[in-house]
Amino acid sequence: MIYKFYGPPGTGKTYRLISRAKAYVRIGTPLDNIAYFAFTKKAAGEARDRMPADNDKLSYFRTIHSFAYDQLELNDGKVMQPSDYEAIGKEIGVKVKYYDKYNKEDINYLNCDSPYFQMIGRAINRDISIRDEYDRGEHNKKEIKWKILKTIDDNLKEYKRVKKKLDFNDMIKQLIEKESLPRFKVIFIDEAQDLSPLQWKLFDKLKEHTDDIYLAGDDDQAIFAWAGADVDRFISQKADQEKVLKYSKRISRAVQEQSEIPIEKIEGLRKEKDYYPRDYEGECEYINNLDHVDLTTGRWVILTRTISRLVSMKKELRERNLYYQTKKEKSFKVRVYNAHINYNSWCRGKILDEKEWKDIEEYIGKKMEDWDPDLDWFDAFKEVEYEDKEYIREMMENGEDLDLPARIFISTIHAFKGGEQDNVILCLDQPNKIKKAVRKSKNKSDEEHRVWYVGITRARNNLYKLKAKKKVNAYKL
Numbered sequence: 001m002i003y004k005f006y007g008p009p010g011t012g013k014t015y016r017l018i019s020r021a022k023a024y025v026r027i028g029t030p031l032d033n034i035a036y037f038a039f040t041k042k043a044a045g046e047a048r049d050r051m052p053a054d055n056d057k058l059s060y061f062r063t064i065h066s067f068a069y070d071q072l073e074l075n076d077g078k079v080m081q082p083s084d085y086e087a088i089g090k091e092i093g094v095k096v097k098y099y100d101k102y103n104k105e106d107i108n109y110l111n112c113d114s115p116y117f118q119m120i121g122r123a124i125n126r127d128i129s130i131r132d133e134y135d136r137g138e139h140n141k142k143e144i145k146w147k148i149l150k151t152i153d154d155n156l157k158e159y160k161r162v163k164k165k166l167d168f169n170d171m172i173k174q175l176i177e178k179e180s181l182p183r184f185k186v187i188f189i190d191e192a193q194d195l196s197p198l199q200w201k202l203f204d205k206l207k208e209h210t211d212d213i214y215l216a217g218d219d220d221q222a223i224f225a226w227a228g229a230d231v232d233r234f235i236s237q238k239a240d241q242e243k244v245l246k247y248s249k250r251i252s253r254a255v256q257e258q259s260e261i262p263i264e265k266i267e268g269l270r271k272e273k274d275y276y277p278r279d280y281e282g283e284c285e286y287i288n289n290l291d292h293v294d295l296t297t298g299r300w301v302i303l304t305r306t307i308s309r310l311v312s313m314k315k316e317l318r319e320r321n322l323y324y325q326t327k328k329e330k331s332f333k334v335r336v337y338n339a340h341i342n343y344n345s346w347c348r349g350k351i352l353d354e355k356e357w358k359d360i361e362e363y364i365g366k367k368m369e370d371w372d373p374d375l376d377w378f379d380a381f382k383e384v385e386y387e388d389k390e391y392i393r394e395m396m397e398n399g400e401d402l403d404l405p406a407r408i409f410i411s412t413i414h415a416f417k418g419g420e421q422d423n424v425i426l427c428l429d430q431p432n433k434i435k436k437a438v439r440k441s442k443n444k445s446d447e448e449h450r451v452w453y454v455g456i457t458r459a460r461n462n463l464y465k466l467k468a469k470k471k472v473n474a475y476k477l
Contacts, residue, residue, distance in 0.1 A: 002207070004192075004239035005216040008275040009259075009457040010250025010420075013216040014043070017188045018050050020214055024186050025052055033185035035060040035206075037067065039194055043418065047190075060182070064199055068171040071178065080160065080167040085117060088159050092151060115143050116152045118226070124169040125196035125228025138441050140433075172198050176205055186212040191418075192237075193217035196228040215239070219271050220263055221454050223414060225447045232269050246275045250420060252282025255463050259456045261477055262449040267442055284463045293425065293464055295322055295408060296398070301421040302410045303455050305475070309429045310412055317408065321394035324408040327415055332392050336384055337402055339363050340377040340392070347373045413455040424459035426452075429468040430475045452477070 003020075007013035017036070024034055031053055038044040041063060048061045060067065069079075082097075089096035096114035123133035130153050134146055160166065166174065175181070176198075187206060189195070192215040195203065207213055215237065222231035248256070256277035263270075287293060302317075302324075304310040310326075317324045317331065324331045342356045343364075352360070357368050363381040364371060372380065378389050395402060409421070430448075438445045452475055456463060468474035 001212050001241070002237070002239045003212070003214045004237065004242045005214070005245060006243070006271055006273055007216060007218055007245040008220065008248060008251075008273055009218070010248035010278075011245035011275055012247075012249065013218070013245060014047070014190055016245070017190055017214055017216050018047060021047075021186075021188055022052060029185050031057045032059060032182075034058070034188075035067075035182075035184045035186070036188040037062065037064050037190070039063065039191040040418070041066070043190060060184070064202070065168055065171060068175040071175055071181065072166075072171060074166070074171070078165055079171075080165050084159065084163070084165065085114075088152070088155055089114065089117075092155055094148070094152060115139065116149055117156075119144060119149060120153050120156065121167075121169065122226070122228045124167075124173075125198050126230070127197040127201060138437070138444060140436070169198060172202055176202050181206065181209075183209045186210065186214070188214045188216075190216050193219050193222040193231045193234045194224050194229045195234065197230045197233065198228075200230060200233050218273075219269075220266075220273070220450055221417065221457075223417060223447060223451045223454055225443065235269050235271050244271075244273050246273075248275050248277055250460050251275075251277045251457060252280045252459070252461050253277045254282035254284040255456060255459045255461075258284045258463055258477065259453055262452045262456070265449045266446045268446045270446075280461065282459075282461045282463075284465070286465045286467060287425070288467055290316060290320065290425075290466075293423075295320070298407065298423055299421055300408045300423045300425065301416065301419070301458060302408065302425045302427065303413050303416055303458060304410075304427045305413060305429060305434070305451070305455075306431055307412060308431070309427055310410060313410055313427065317410070318391060321391060321398065322408055323395045323400040323402065323406045324410050325406040326410055330402075330406065332395070332402065333388060335359065336363060336381070336388060337392055340381065343377045343380065346371070347376075413451055413458075416458055417454055420458050420460055422459075422461045423464070424455075424462070425464045425466050426455050426459075427466045427468070428474045428477065429470075430473050432473065435473070448475075 005013055005016050007016075021034060021036060025031070036044065036047050036058075038047055038061075044062050044066075048055045048058045051058055051061070085096055094114060094116060096117055119133055119139065120130055123130045126133065130149060134144070134149060160170070184206070187210050189203070194217070215234070217234055219231050219235050222229060222234070225231065251259070256275070302313055304313055314324070314326075314331070322331075339359045339362070342352060343360050346352055346357070346360070360371075361368060363383045365383045378393055381389060392402070400406075411419075434448065438448050456477075465477055
């Protein structure tokens with residue numbers, strides 16, 4: 001039997017899956033007969049934590065790539081890393097930078113800035129040839145040349161052959177070709193709208209020997225088509241039972257109303273879903289700049305469409321002496337802050353260990369015997385840029401506790417998918433590159449509307465739409 005749940009944001013898709021998984025445990029289903037596939041390590045971990053069983057006994061609660069990694073008995077040395085791709089690019093004169101290190105648990109797609117490597121990865125994910133992917137025409141022909149693409153693909157294949165390494169997609173392919181796979185009584189797949197054709201192929205193989213399968217997802221939140229995800233397959237997948245979850249415990253009325261705008265613009269295949277917000281009005285308004293909201297209190301998320309806009313937003317927050325953090329880092333240099341804490345402790349008479357005084361020495365530029373306890377850290381840390389010292393000092397004077405996570409989190413929309421916050425500032429800047437891609441393809445246009453839908457629905461209470469720097473580049477809400 002195949003069961004399918006459609007669920008708009010906050011309607012309890014994951015809760016339904018976990019409830020069903022608990023029911024199988026209650027009737028005595030062996031734990032190694034239950035598989036739960038989530039999109040990220042965090043989501044898989046949260047699912048394990050909510051189960052009435054020891055985590056270490058839930059061996060198949062994981063990401064699909066982690067499952068493949070273990071079934072193929074791999075280690076990190078057998079998996080393509082960003083350095084491998086960068087080495088290939090260097091050999092053939094194509095600059096390529098990857099923004100993520102491979103992690104078998106946490107990500108499905110390595111993010112890179114090379115359109116060539118992006119296209120090759122997308123072709124494999126879609127289970128088509130690179131020629132077919134190229135002929136789809138969903139790219140800038142000035143940006144991607146066929147001869148260069150073919151050369152890179154040939155070099156990539158040869159590199160992997162010589163080094164005996166696999167990439168993400170190779171793992172899934174080899175798993176599909178594997179003669180024997182674990183047999184499950186039941187399989188749960190969360191965020192099924194993000195499965196690629198290659199992953200659907202694995203799904204088709206697993207379901208042959210599985211009694212029950214539960215799929216949960218939301219086609220309106222399908223924002224990984226750029227990496228090869230196949231939302232149409234999720235919508236068209238036949239199910240013995242199908243249910244649309246209609247009550248959001250997260251979204252306010254104002255946010256729900258705003259979320260309808262991008263969804264109504266989708267022209268392609270879509271599952272019609274009405275949902276009801278929670279009993280809270282909330283607010284939704286345009287703002288011209290960050291000064292129009294009070295960022296000194298409460299918890300906030302600022303979302304951007306692109307990394308470049310995220311970088312400029314970080315600069316704006318810093319100019320306002322606001323403490324923020326991203327997925328990867330805090331807004332200040334943690335080592336400087338820690339050294340300042342240790343230095344102040346030394347001034348008060350604490351005896352420092354070797355590591356503590358060496359950390360301080362780096363910023364003072366003198367040996368320990370030459371330190372002056374009458375100088376505060378701001379004056380003593382001569383090797384630190386004035387702007388950095390001033391920034392930390394201003395934040396502390398404003399009462400920010402820099403030992404705690406920042407109240408302001410900043411991210412791209414894609415990276416924050418699955419997250420939520422009371423207050424969300426959505427930067428409406430839409431770069432020309434994306435606008436051109438949207439004009440060329442209905443599929444690209446639909447995906448773009450879904451991206452903004454995801455951005456809007458990260459807000460629990462209040463949504464603030466930050467006007468684009470140039471009106472012509474604004475996504476219209």
